[in-house]
Amino acid sequence: MGALDIYCAICGGPFRIPTVGIKSATIQSDNLAWLERLLVVGRNVATNRAYVSGPGTVEDYGWVVVDAGEDVNAPLPKMMIGPSGGKISQSAYCDWGMMGDGSDFLVPFPVHCQCFEMLEKAHAGRTRSSGQSVSLDLEHLRTVMQKMLQGKTDSLGGMQYYEFGQVLGECIWEEAKEVEIRKPYLYDPTAHIQLDVPLRKTVASGELAAVPQHPFARLPTELLYDVLEQITSSDLLQLIDATPAILRRLDTSFWRKRIRSEMPYMLESEIGMPSIEADWKCLFEYLLKASFLVRVPDLKTLDERSMTIASRRRVWQCAQQLLNAYDEISIPSVQE
Numbered sequence: 226m227g228a229l230d231i232y233c234a235i236c237g238g239p240f241r242i243p244t245v246g247i248k249s250a251t252i253q254s255d256n257l258a259w260l261e262r263l264l265v266v267g268r269n270v271a272t273n274r275a276y277v278s279g280p281g282t283v284e285d286y287g288w289v290v291v292d293a294g295e296d297v298n299a300p301l302p303k304m305m306i307g308p309s310g311g312k313i314s315q316s317a318y319c320d321w322g323m324m325g326d327g328s329d330f331l332v333p334f335p336v337h338c339q340c341f342e343m344l345e346k347a348h349a350g351r352t353r354s355s356g357q358s359v360s361l362d363l364e365h366l367r368t369v370m371q372k373m374l375q376g377k378t379d380s381l382g383g384m385q386y387y388e389f390g391q392v393l394g395e396c397i398w399e400e401a402k403e404v405e406i407r408k409p410y411l412y413d414p415t416a417h418i419q420l421d422v423p424l425r426k427t428v429a430s431g432e433l434a435a436v437p438q439h440p441f442a443r444l445p446t447e448l449l450y451d452v453l454e455q456i457t458s459s460d461l462l463q464l465i466d467a468t469p470a471i472l473r474r475l476d477t478s479f480w481r482k483r484i485r486s487e488m489p490y491m492l493e494s495e496i497g498m499p500s501i502e503a504d505w506k507c508l509f510e511y512l513l514k515a516s517f518l519v520r521v522p523d524l525k526t527l528d529e530r531s532m533t534i535a536s537r538r539r540v541w542q543c544a545q546q547l548l549n550a551y552d553e554i555s556i557p558s559v560q561e
């Protein structure tokens with residue numbers, strides 16, 4: 226891996242982790258397999274139309290070999306015998322000085338298949354909430370990516386890649402220590418998670434009565450919900466700790482709504498059917514901790530589910546930035 230490596234334009238992550246040299250048992254190659262599946266967002270120079278390819282893999286020197294996929298605007302695959310036969314084989318955007326800021330070269334942007342899937346879902350969610358369901362405009366997306374390069378040659382310069390941000394462009398993926406630090410964010414963000422809402426611990430009524438009642442706990446339900454929806458998650462949790470009586474007034478719909486707004490990357494279908502005695506606060510706290518890995522003493526001790534959540538949150542945030550630019554940048558339509 227070196228200067229000609231390419232990175233995902235959405236999440237900034239690599240397309241492979243070398244297994245030679247990294248012998249750590251904590252890096253399980255099965256969990257990293259998704260990194261190797263990429264597709265490209267490109268522009269067909271023959272038709273001047275943007276396309277998204279089918280899946281493929283990275284080769285050496287920033288070269289990618291991908292299936293043509295189903296996009297009618299994709300370039301014609303190579304009619305040759307061998308591994309590249311019937312596939313699109315070309316260089317992709319990488320840390321390559323001669324590519325300049327990307328405006329002179331129509332090299333395609335490589336992205337993980339999973340990251341593109343999350344980008345599409347996030348875009349669909351946005352358009353649904355605004356009342357008009359519109360699919361992702363690839364020409365617009367590709368032009369936004371090109372504009373966001375901002376002179377950088379190894380990444381979309383206008384993007385914040387969070388836990389990968391500070392080291393992007395450096396050869397960190399050959400170092401076992403560096404890979405292990407970022408291991409949670411290398412998990413497949415689209416992997417299914419099963420979350421069961423734990424049961425509430427029984428609290429003796431005397432114990433509950435001994436806690437002084439905050440005026441909040443006596444508010445009418447509708448007003449209480451309105452107020453709690455306005456405060457941050459850490460304030461909400463602190464308030465509940467100080468006044469446990471509030472917890473008994475918060476039903477399943479309150480917590481589901483809170484998770485939807487705070488962690489929209491979690492899927493409703495992943496949360497099991499809670500019982501009446503469900504401890505939603507416990508689940509909510511777990512999801513927050515796993516998402517941002519706050520106060521985790523040793524990343525090596527994390528379970529796979531927590532790492533999937535952390536990775537999903539990071540990729541989701543990256544996709545949101547791209548979509549913000551997508552919504553804000555006005556681009557004149559391409560000449561036919």
Ligand SMILES: [Zn+2]
Binds near residue numbers: 234337340
């Ligand atoms: Zn990615």
